[in-house]
Structure formats: structure tokens, C-alpha cells
Amino acid sequence: MRITEIFYSIQGESTYSGLPCVFIRTTGCNLRCVWCDTAYSFYGGEEMSVDQIMARVESYPCQLVELTGGEPMLQREIYELSERLLALKYIVLMETGGSLNLSQLDARVIKIMDLKCPGSDEADKNYWPNLEVLQPHDQIKFVIKDRGDYDWALATMREHRLAERFGILFSPVFNEMNYRELSEWMLADGVRARFQVQLHKYIWPPEMRGV
DSSP, X not given: OEEEEEEEEEOOSSTXXXXXXXXXXXXXXXXXOTTXXXXXXXXXXXXXXXXXHHHHHHTSSOSEEEEEXXXXXXXXXXXXXXXXXXXXXXXXXXXXXXXXXXXXXXXXXXXXXXXXXXXXXXXXXXXXXGGGTXXXXXXXXXXXXSHHHHHHHHHHHHHHTHHHHSEEEEEEOTXXXXXXXXXXXXXXXXXXXXXXXXXXXXXXOTTOXXX
């Protein structure tokens, strides 16, 4: 596998926010979201075997692991890696852009899947059949850039009954979407979603890697 970094930090997003977590960041992404904050993972990286990755993970005192990127689903060994982690009783999270088929991924993996809003410039890449693959323990994330994204997210939630089926995350674009404004929209509309900030960007400098 091609790996950008493996590190031990505080989980900054999802319903697991605030918990210690081991992150495995793969290299490469098929999307180019305009607000992406991990473009450094598009290229480069280091070739590592699954055995090498497992050894690194096991060196940390933590049972929560996140597969992230880039786009981890581009790595053909992601299935073997996730299954080996699950066999050792790790809780495995998968952060994925939602453009690739997730049907062959072990159902025990907790998928945190983006549905790309129009403000990302990648909304046409959403792979909608994934909505029939996700399990109740999985989560759908909308990264909100502006009012247009917010309205699109609400319409999508209604059309697919997402709040009744999965955990929903509304994540404002860092230093672009006003947090109070988004919060007040959600309160006014009674949105059944979790407002989340990227917690790690408040603990460490926003541009810092490996955290």
C-alpha cells in the first residue's frame, strides 16, 4: 500500500470526536474538492506492506483506528488491512469521499462517508448506490461551504430519508463557513444532524500534519 502517514492523535470528527485514535492516511485521491485540507496526500507517500502497517498500529496503546486519505478505497489492499484490524478487535473507521463502491468492504467497518455538496465542485461524483450498502452504525458527512450547500444537504436528507437511517454530520468548511450562522440555520429548521468542528485544528495549528 502507498501510505502518506501513520500517526496517533485525537479524533477530530464524527461521533468519535475527542477519542484517541490511530490514523492510517493513504496516498492518492480521485477527487479534487475545492476546500480540501489534505492535498499533500495526493502524491508521494511510502510503500508499506500490510504487515508493516499492522506493526505500526500495534505499537500504539489504542484500539480505535481510522483509515483515511486521500481516498483509502483506491488501495486494493484496504480490504485485507481492514479485515486484519477487525480480527484483532480494533474498532475500524473509514473516512471516504463517497465516490467509489463500498459494497465489498466488511460491514463491520464504520464508514464515515461524504456526500459531496455543490460547493465542493465534485457533487457529480457521488456514488448514490452506496446509500443501500451503508449500515445504521455508519455516518454521512456533508461539508457545508455556504447556504447553497446547506439547502442541498437538507433536500438530499429528505429525498433519501437519511436522518432515519444513519448518523448525519454537518461540517462547516474551516475558516470559510460561519459556524454560528450554520448552527442557527440548523436550529431554525430542526435539522436531525450533528454539527461538528474539526477539533484537531483547535488543538494544533490547522496546517500541522500528523495530528
